[in-house]
Amino acid sequence: MNAPARHSFAVPRRETCVQPRTVTVVEIRKVRHEDWEQIWPFFRDIVADGDTYAYPDDLTVERAKALWSTGPRGTTVVAADGDRVVGAATIGPNRPGRGSHVATASFMVSPASRGSGVGRRLGEYALQWAADAGFNAMQFNAVVDTNTTAVALWESLGFETIGIVPEAFDSRSHGLVGLRVMYRRLP
Numbered sequence: 001m002n003a004p005a006r007h008s009f010a011v012p013r014r015e016t017c018v019q020p021r022t023v024t025v026v027e028i029r030k031v032r033h034e035d036w037e038q039i040w041p042f043f044r045d046i047v048a049d050g051d052t053y054a055y056p057d058d059l060t061v062e063r064a065k066a067l068w069s070t071g072p073r074g075t076t077v078v079a080a081d082g083d084r085v086v087g088a089a090t091i092g093p094n095r096p097g098r099g100s101h102v103a104t105a106s107f108m109v110s111p112a113s114r115g116s117g118v119g120r121r122l123g124e125y126a127l128q129w130a131a132d133a134g135f136n137a138m139q140f141n142a143v144v145d146t147n148t149t150a151v152a153l154w155e156s157l158g159f160e161t162i163g164i165v166p167e168a169f170d171s172r173s174h175g176l177v178g179l180r181v182m183y184r185r186l187p
Contacts, residue, residue, distance in 0.1 A: 026118055028125045031076040031088065036065060038085035039078065042110040050172025052147050073100065075129060079109075079118045086113035089122045091129055094139050103130035103138045103186075107150075119150075123157050131186040138184050144169050145178035159184040 031039075040061045047055045047064075055067065067090075068076050074092020078085045087109040094104035105126040109118045130138050138159075143150055145164060155161075159182040167176035 026079045026081055026086065026121050028077050028079055028121060031068075031078050035078050035085050035088075036061060039088050039108075040064065043088070043108055045111065046108050051174070052144050052150070054142065054169060068106070073133065077122070077125065077129075079113075079122055081113070086110045086116075087118040087122050089126055091126045093135075094141070101134075101136045103133070103135035104140060105130070105138065114149075119153055120157070123153060127157065127184070127186065135186055137186055140180070140182040142169070143180040143182050144171065145180055146171055146174045151180065151182075154182050154184075157184070 043064050044059070044061075047053050047059050048057065050057075055064075059067075068088070070076055070090055070092040074090065076088065076090045079087035079089075087107065089105055089107045091103060091105040093100040094102040103126075105123075107119060107122050107126070109122070127138060140154065140159070143154065145151070151161075161180045162183045163181045164178040165181070166178050168179040169177050171177050
């Protein structure tokens, strides 16, 4: 399973009313040990926000690294804008053994880079990596139903919701909400 190691993508320029931001080129590459100094602050803040990940509130950087570590059939990558890490993804088998032909992935984008195409580039990379690695499909087990930005992104990349587990996520902002199971076949 030789998957691509690096990809560079042009990300469309996007300006907002609040604060203009531009990401001109995002390189997707394997995570390095030193990247965690930049990943941890946005990882920690996204988890603490309590609206998208069911990780414990007292998560440490060591535990976060362990959660995003993959076995021999997986990979963890970052989206880098020059020397700045603006997003991260982990990709690998959804289940062991007889379920290992279906991939899964998790994604986080720095709040400062949201809306600039980084999540889409990471998603496109994950799909291509999984196809190149021989997976038949990709499944997300727990997309929070109120995370409408993520739902729209995954739908635009060909995923369909195959079920919603009602009240399976305790959102800090919305209370008990559903978790979507989303699925897409790979070429």
